[in-house]
Amino acid sequence: MTEPGHWAQAPDYGPAAWPDAGEPGPPEPEAAPVEAAAAAVDPAGPGRPSQSAPGPVAAPRAQDPAPDAAQDPAQDPAPDPEATAAAPATPPAPAPPAPVPPAPSAVVAAPARLGWAADSELSAERLVRRTPRRIFRTVRHRVPDGLTDAIRTPLGRSRRIAVISLKGGVSKTTTTMALGAVLARERSDRVIAIDANPDSGTLGRRVQRQSGATIRDLVAAMPDLHTYMDIRAFTSLAPSGLEVLANDSDPAVSRTFDEQDYRQVVELLSGQYPIVLTDSGTGLLHSTMRGVLELSDQLVVLATPSVDGANSAGITFDWLDAHGFHEEARRAVTVVSGVRSSSSRMIRVDDVVSHFRRRCRAVVTVPYDGHLAVGGEVDPDRMRGRTRAAYYELAAVVAQEFDR
Known part of the structure; x- marks a missing residue:
C-alpha cells in the first residue's frame, strides 16, 4: 500500500x-x-x-x-499443414505501443x-x-438578468425613497443600507442614504466612517454648500458606492432634528443625487415624519413574521390612510424581514404576505441572514445567496416606479 x-x-x-x-x-x-x-x-x-x-x-x-x-x-513442434490451411488468414498483430x-x-x-x-x-x-460545489452554489444564486435590467430603469428626475416603521428592531436601517447598496452597485447614478431619526439614529454605524460630520453639521454649513464636492465632505462612502449621511449619536445634543431641517437637506441633496434614501425614525407623530412622507416618492414599510411585527406594520398602514396618505400607502412596498426574535411568537410568512398584498403594491420577503444580524457594515457579497436575491428583487420593485 x-x-x-x-x-x-x-x-x-x-x-x-x-x-x-x-x-x-x-x-x-x-x-x-x-x-x-x-x-x-x-x-x-x-x-x-x-x-x-x-x-x-x-x-x-x-x-x-x-x-x-x-x-x-x-x-517448437512442426506446424500442421492441414490446420494451417483450415485456419483463416488473420492480420498480423499490431506492434505494441512504445513504452511511456x-x-x-x-x-x-x-x-x-x-x-x-x-x-x-x-x-x-x-x-x-x-x-467544486461552491461554484454551483454561486451559479444557483445568480441574480436574474431581468431584475438587473429593472433596477437600471432610467430616471427623469431625482427620486426620494423613505423606509419607515412604527416599531424598532425590524431591520429598518439594515433594509435602507442593503437597498441602497444594490441600487448604487447596479446603477451609474449617485445614491445617498440619510439618517432622519429625530433623536439618535444608527445609520452611521453601518458604514466605515470617512467623515465625522453629521446631518446637523450639514444643516449648519448649508449656505456655503453649492457643489457635489462640497457635500461629499460630510458623507462616508460604502464599498458598494452608497454614500451615507450620518446623524448625531451624541447624548449631549440638545436640539432635535426637525421637519424644516429635513426639508432643507433633501432639497439640497436632490440637486446632486438622483436617488435619496431616508432611514426615518419610529415616531409617526414627530414633525420630521410629516416632512418625510410629503417629500417621498415611494415608501418601504417594514414588517416581521411575528405577531407584534405584523401588527405594527398594519398600524402604520392604518395611520397613513387616516392622515391623508392613502395613495402613498397603496403604492408602497412591504418588506417582511426574517429577524429572529425569541420574545415574539412567530407566525407563518405566507399569512403575513397574503395580508399585506391587499394593502400595498408589492410584498418582498427577506430571509434571516447572519451577516446582517451582526449589525455591522452591510456588504452584499457577504450575504447568503437567497438574501442577496431578495434585496435585488426589492430594488427591482422599487425601480418600477422610476418611469412614472
Missing part, C-alpha cells in the same frame, strides 16, 4: 494507463525472454521440452504480443493528489464530477 504523501509512487494517469488502451509492458529483448520463461515454467531447466504441455511458452501477460522471430525451432517513459514524480503526483486527469481531453462528465 502506498504511503500517504509518497509522490514518487503515485499512479500514472496518462492516456496509456486508461482501461481501454491496454497496459504496455516493458520492452522485450530479442531471444532471452523465451529461455527465461521456459526455465520459470519447467524446473528441468532451459533447453529441455516442458513436461506439462508442448508448444511455445506463453508470454508473461495475455495482452502482450507473442514474439515471432525470436522463437527457437528446436523447442516514467514522468517526474512532481508531474505525476500533482494530478493524483488533486483528483484531476493529466490529459487534456478530459470528458465533460468527469469535469462536472470534479467541479
Whole structure:
C-alpha cells in the first residue's frame, strides 16, 4: 500500500494507463525472454521440452504480443499443414505501443493528489464530477438578468425613497443600507442614504466612517454648500458606492432634528443625487415624519413574521390612510424581514404576505441572514445567496416606479 504523501509512487494517469488502451509492458529483448520463461515454467531447466504441455511458452501477460522471430525451432513442434490451411488468414498483430517513459514524480503526483486527469481531453462528465460545489452554489444564486435590467430603469428626475416603521428592531436601517447598496452597485447614478431619526439614529454605524460630520453639521454649513464636492465632505462612502449621511449619536445634543431641517437637506441633496434614501425614525407623530412622507416618492414599510411585527406594520398602514396618505400607502412596498426574535411568537410568512398584498403594491420577503444580524457594515457579497436575491428583487420593485 502506498504511503500517504509518497509522490514518487503515485499512479500514472496518462492516456496509456486508461482501461481501454491496454497496459504496455516493458520492452522485450530479442531471444532471452523465451529461455527465461521456459526455465520459470519447467524446473528441468532451459533447453529441455516442458513436461506439462508442448508448444511455445506463453508470454508473461495475455495482452502482450507473442514474439515471432525470436522463437527457437528446436523447442517448437512442426506446424500442421492441414490446420494451417483450415485456419483463416488473420492480420498480423499490431506492434505494441512504445513504452511511456516514467514522468517526474512532481508531474505525476500533482494530478493524483488533486483528483484531476493529466490529459487534456478530459470528458465533460468527469469535469462536472470534479467541479467544486461552491461554484454551483454561486451559479444557483445568480441574480436574474431581468431584475438587473429593472433596477437600471432610467430616471427623469431625482427620486426620494423613505423606509419607515412604527416599531424598532425590524431591520429598518439594515433594509435602507442593503437597498441602497444594490441600487448604487447596479446603477451609474449617485445614491445617498440619510439618517432622519429625530433623536439618535444608527445609520452611521453601518458604514466605515470617512467623515465625522453629521446631518446637523450639514444643516449648519448649508449656505456655503453649492457643489457635489462640497457635500461629499460630510458623507462616508460604502464599498458598494452608497454614500451615507450620518446623524448625531451624541447624548449631549440638545436640539432635535426637525421637519424644516429635513426639508432643507433633501432639497439640497436632490440637486446632486438622483436617488435619496431616508432611514426615518419610529415616531409617526414627530414633525420630521410629516416632512418625510410629503417629500417621498415611494415608501418601504417594514414588517416581521411575528405577531407584534405584523401588527405594527398594519398600524402604520392604518395611520397613513387616516392622515391623508392613502395613495402613498397603496403604492408602497412591504418588506417582511426574517429577524429572529425569541420574545415574539412567530407566525407563518405566507399569512403575513397574503395580508399585506391587499394593502400595498408589492410584498418582498427577506430571509434571516447572519451577516446582517451582526449589525455591522452591510456588504452584499457577504450575504447568503437567497438574501442577496431578495434585496435585488426589492430594488427591482422599487425601480418600477422610476418611469412614472
